[in-house]
Amino acid sequence: MTDSFTRRAALGLASAAAMTLALPAVASDWKPQKPVEMVIMAGQGGGADRLARLFQSIIQKENLSSMPILPVNKGGGSGAEALRYLKDKEGDAHTIMATLNSYYTTPLRTDIGVDIEEYTPIARMALDTFVLWVNADSDIQTLDDYVAAVKAAGGEWKMGGTGTGQEDSLVTAMLEKEFGIKHTYVPFKGGGTVAKNLVGGHIDSTVNNPSEQMGFWQAGKSRPIAAFTTDRIAVFPDVPTMTELGYPMTYTMQRSFVAPPGTPPEAVAYYTAMFEKLAESEEWQTYASEKALQTDLLTGDALQAYFLEERQRHNDILTSMGEIAGS
């Protein structure tokens, strides 16, 4: 079985390979009739991609779906490609999409003819947090030290990030607005590269996700200053939050799944149940706690309400950054 599967997979015929999977214990009479396409709003190898593939592997391993899940990367145009693709799949019950915050920001920044309100929300699996980091060799220990150092640098303080309009640039903009400071924002290709450049001393600070700095932090090469959360992050019990320091700045990256507009309700119920099972699985729980992900599951109308609220919030942030004209 393994042998023949590997060989067929080698020919790129993964979709054709028949997999005998036990039926999931889901109380619904609808189930997928063909492999389910999991569209990923980002390119291969990035944080979003890795997480989506983790979900896929847990689904496969735990037999949560009666059909294989096939991840497809459509990362073009900060997710614009994926959003347009999903819109064209209207009514298709065999497509789901893994989202990140570009789900709101991309349609806000460029008119790509999609309205996320039309999509069918399925489940919000996690919220990724943001932390302000400096190199462990630096003298900065507290947020006050940080603000003083950035002010002293007179605009030449190098903040690394993944690109203008990306999540970390929004967090940087929030910092600048709150403290009246100015950074030189240096964009890199991905969060991992940003983390490496901080440790290598090529930039002065970052607002990485905990997972991106975890390895360096454990090796004592980077130092967390403050978390952009309301409550302290479990793996960093000594790191104060912005809120407790008196600056109520919070920002999270959502990791959710949505379906195309007009997905049949039975299919939505099936996928919702699938992700509810996934959320309870031990692998996911372990991974999430190690990587400091917040795992409050949100589904259905509550998720849609959350999406629309977040879209409005991003609209405000982007407007204040001067990235969009505002509405």
Add this chain to the structure above:
Amino acid sequence: MDVFSLLMDGFATSLSPLNLMIVLLGVTAGLFIGAMPGLGSVNGVAIVLPLTFIVPPSSAIILLCAIYYGAMYGGAVSSILLGIPGASTAVATTFDGRPMAQQGKAGLALIAAAVASFVGGTISVILFTVFAAPLADLALKFGPAEEFALVLLAFTTFVGLGGDDVLKTIVMICLGLVLSTVGLDLISGQPRLIFGDLPGFYSGISFLVLAIGVYGIGEVLHTIETSKTAPQVTPARITFKELGAGFRAMNRLWRTMSVGSFLGFFVGMLPAAGATPASLMAYGIARSTSKKAESFGKGNIEGVAAPETANNAASTGSLLPMLTLGIPGSPTTALLLGGMVMWGLVPGPMLFIEQPDFVWGLISSLYTANFAAVLINLALIPLFVWALRMPFTVLCAIVLVLCIVGGFAPSQKMHDVWLIAGFGIAGYLLRKADYPLAPLVLALVLGPLMEKSFRQTLIAEQGNVLAFIERPLSGTFIALAVLFFLLPLAKYLRKSPKEGVAPAR
């Protein structure tokens, strides 16, 4: 010795029957995946990744690395036989591998590629074993300025060579650089050169699309025109005699292969670079330092050995930052990283301390994978060569299908297929007009890297251009780049002292 005993423990893991079987399986699968144009190690690893839950993590990473290695070997096969790079890392192999096949020396070229891959792989695994920890710090020293300097060096090793018509070379580089700017700008996030508003161009023009177009389709069109009915390829039989001759020929190329191995390992180690620039640089250096530089591109065995040692060495090198820093050096290692995360391993500085069994099991399996790959590859050469005996009319159609499938598979967009067709016709016309295609491809590979690191440096240094030469590492690379650029000029001046008074431009 500490490293040695750890490695021996590792061999105990990697030589277990299950792991040995996995290596053989992975290498064979990788070989075929790599040999398919368009499908490379990224695709192979991505497909197999979710299946690795059935075996323990150390066996799983061994399987993925075996596929990775096998694909590196396999990439050369279609480069040589069909003139289409099997993977982006094998583009430089087409430059001389294809002409060799056309001269009926396909077997020899394949042997050269296999042996060179083995040498490159082995030297770099030894470097990896001994220097993994200290080199991780070196990789950290590479910031945007150093990346720019390195890419500039890669450019000059290739273009400062003369040989081809200099003006045409410059035209092709400029064209490649223009193509490389298509897509979303990293700094501002704005789309550039998207031809109105074609969403297909948002993700830029993939280098593989250009390579398959100009080399694959372009080559087919060219062959149809020149050969009409008679097959142009005269496939050689592969015998033990030829195998012996191959080994003897390779034995003379130790200098090229060691340069390729060291270069490949170091370039592969740097998170931004990877195996493709490494192989192109190795080819450029081999050509510029060769006494028979003019025979490069016309079927010189050295031109096959250099890039093949470098790309295999680089594939090992790129594992280094992944394991020690948690930073992938290539798209494939990014997937391997994802796999390790799934198995609950945290790549990074602590991995070597916390999971020595895993790390050394992996390193030792690189030795076995390398060994398995060269044996399987050599054993399969007759099969590969036999494929060339197909009637031209059949082969031609197969190549076209492979080109189209290969272009479609990675992105799954018809947009790329149309681009391939367009580039194929353009490539054919450019070839007819005697424009060199290699600089075009090179510019598209290195252009985005160069632009990105250049702008990052200028932003970080508040627009201070001197930053590139003030930093010791990047300053050294820039100096080397200048040297490589002036070298051919000096050669030219010495060769023709009478005409050499023309003022330097």
